[in-house]
Amino acid sequence: MASPPPAPAPVFPEAIAQRLRSTRLVAGFSTETPEDAVATAKAILAGGIDALEVTLRTADAVAGIRAIAEELPDVLLGVGTILTPEQVRRVKDAGAHFGVSPGLSMDVIEAAAECGLPYAPGIATPSELTQAVNAGSRLVKLFPAANLGGVPYLKSIAAPFASLGVEYFPFGGVNRDNMQDYLAQPEVIAVGGTWLAPKAMIQNQQWDQITEAVKESVDALGNQ
Numbered sequence: 300m301a302s303p304p305p306a307p308a309p310v311f312p313e314a315i316a317q318r319l320r321s322t323r324l325v326a327g328f329s330t331e332t333p334e335d336a337v338a339t340a341k342a343i344l345a346g347g348i349d350a351l352e353v354t355l356r357t358a359d360a361v362a363g364i365r366a367i368a369e370e371l372p373d374v375l376l377g378v379g380t381i382l383t384p385e386q387v388r389r390v391k392d393a394g395a396h397f398g399v400s401p402g403l404s405m406d407v408i409e410a411a412a413e414c415g416l417p418y419a420p421g422i423a424t425p426s427e428l429t430q431a432v433n434a435g436s437r438l439v440k441l442f443p444a445a446n447l448g449g450v451p452y453l454k455s456i457a458a459p460f461a462s463l464g465v466e467y468f469p470f471g472g473v474n475r476d477n478m479q480d481y482l483a484q485p486e487v488i489a490v491g492g493t494w495l496a497p498k499a500m501i502q503n504q505q506w507d508q509i510t511e512a513v514k515e516s517v518d519a520l521g522n523q
């Protein structure tokens with residue numbers, strides 16, 4: 300019997316990696332309605348960040364992703380909290396440009412490769428990182444970055460994998476005070492988090508405050 304064809308290799312296109320490298324900050328948020336999703340995305344854009352990570356933590360998340368893709372086609376639309384292969388297909392169909400997960404799943408990596416969604420799995424340990432690189436990933440989400448030990452942990456885990464050219468997207472506990480420490484590491488492509496568009500501001504529809512919070516971090520980075 301013929302053996303099954305090999306699974307397609309994961310791809311994270313250089314054009315998207317390059318956009319992450321130049322924006323450096325990715326605003327993560329969860330949203331309850333498509334209207335709030337679009338308003339949050341607009342507020343973030345107005346503050347000077349054009350890369351998002353919309354989590355799949357809420358019931359209407361996919362509708363929100365679809366609404367952002369339709370209304371703001373130029374924004375770099377990332378999706379987080381991808382836990383299942385089915386979610387990969389749904390967010391790709393909704394217009395996501397890339398996906399990330401809190402953890403590592405070969406089924407999710409394969410689904411992303413099959414449907415052509417640029418994808419970075421989540422890793423927290425050297426063993427998970429080994430599995431990710433052996434599945435072909437060269438960009439991983441380090442999660443939850445701060446609780447794992449922050450920059451010292453990132454340096455320790457990255458050292459043995461340096462020759463493979465692995466890049467990292469730290470998320471979880473990153474904030475305005477520590478973002479520059481992560482971004483100073485050459486293997487960090489960008490950082491992300493919810494400090495840029497805090498949940499309470501979204502719930503209270505404080506769009507101007509979100510724009511201000513984003514501006515503060517963008518300015519702090521510019522003044523480095």
Ligand SMILES: O=C(O)C(=O)C[C@H](O)[C@H](O)COP(=O)(O)O
Nearest residue numbers: 379380400401470471472492493
């Ligand atoms: O659901 C996922 O896939 C996530 O990992 C979500 C976000 O990346 C973290 O919630 C960000 O963490 P904070 O910036 O500390 O709030």
